[in-house]
Amino acid sequence: MARRHGVDPAEVKEVAGGVANRGFVLGENLFLRVCRPGFEPDLLKETHVVPAARAAGVLTPAMVEYDATHHLIDAPYAVMERIHGTEPTTLPAALAEQLAHLHQLHRAPHLGGLGLVGLGEEGWGDPWRTVEELGERGYVDVGTAGWLSGWFTRLAERIDRSRPKVLIHGDVAAHNLLAGPDGDLRALIDWGDAAWAPRAMEFAKLPLAQVAVLLPDYLRRAQPPESEEELAAGVVWFHLSWAIAKLSAAPWPGQRHWTAPTASRLLSILHFFTTTPPAPWSGLT
Incomplete structure (x- = not known):
């Protein structure tokens, strides 16, 4: 997956947590989400919702690739734009x-x-x-x-x-x-x-x-x-x-x-x- 997107495989790191998906950092600019069993409809839903939300002006990462063929990974996956940030400790004003x-x-x-x-x-x-x-x-x-x-x-x-x-x-x-x-x-x-x-x-x-x-x-x-x-x-x-x-x-x-x-x-x-x-x-x- 890293090679597919021009990323050094050494820059792939799994992020802990995630109920519906396993998450992986793909270098500085991309984030991979691999669907866990039973949550396939939710990930497919996101491929429709994310573009609509972005078009409405909502700050959310762009969808780069979605694949449900199981050819490369034995699960549906989505590659997203990586946004650098952390979980806020107070309610963001925006x-x-x-x-x-x-x-x-x-x-x-x-x-x-x-x-x-x-x-x-x-x-x-x-x-x-x-x-x-x-x-x-x-x-x-x-x-x-x-x-x-x-x-x-x-x-x-x-x-x-x-x-x-x-x-x-x-x-x-x-x-x-x-x-x-x-x-x-x-x-x-x-x-x-x-x-x-x-x-x-x-x-x-x-x-x-x-x-x-x-x-x-x-x-x-x-x-x-x-x-x-x-x-x-x-x-x-x-x-x-x-x-x-x-x-x-x-x-x-x-x-x-x-x-x-x-x-x-x-x-x-x-x-x-x-x-x-x-x-x-x-x-x-």
Whole structure:
């Protein structure tokens, strides 16, 4: 593979991590991703999504080559432009602008070839049913189940669920961001979870405290416009519904993402609302 792209084989180095793909540095300018079994559709999806995101002005590495023939490597692979950067320790200021660029891509016939599917008829799921099932299985008592169902009902009253779906990255978290030495955002990477979905879902992988900081700048740039209260209600909806859905999951130790432990997201929501968040968040309980 190195010789194919004019790189000294001594400059090939594997990068640790990667659930869907094994990653290899190919010299200074290229990065190789070799698909792990079961994730082939995600890598194929990226070949459609990455060009569309770049055309919308999103900072993401260009796709140089994609091959699913198994002739050279016994797995689909993609060679990407290599962006030099590291995982940021704080939220990059330019992230709001980048997401606003991406979400300008609405689900429409001319974008039908992106290899994406919508997330259900509406994309919002049915958290009331999840609460009911948790009660039936003994994870929550009747009073708590009623309180949770009421919370979702109050959030639903603030959300226009008929809004058009937008193209979301689907896994906006620190491990999928590359930043420079001064913390400036250089790239948003790994598009395997991209989907047509409500824009509020895009903010479900960031802690609510970070979303509260990010949202005002994002909304100044977002098209079509949306109120901060409506979008914040949608964000809380996804955080809460995903948190309770994971209550009955088996523990998943050894993962670096903050949402991996079964109770982390729910406790993060609790922590956020006990820190006296500003409006409109303070009115969303």
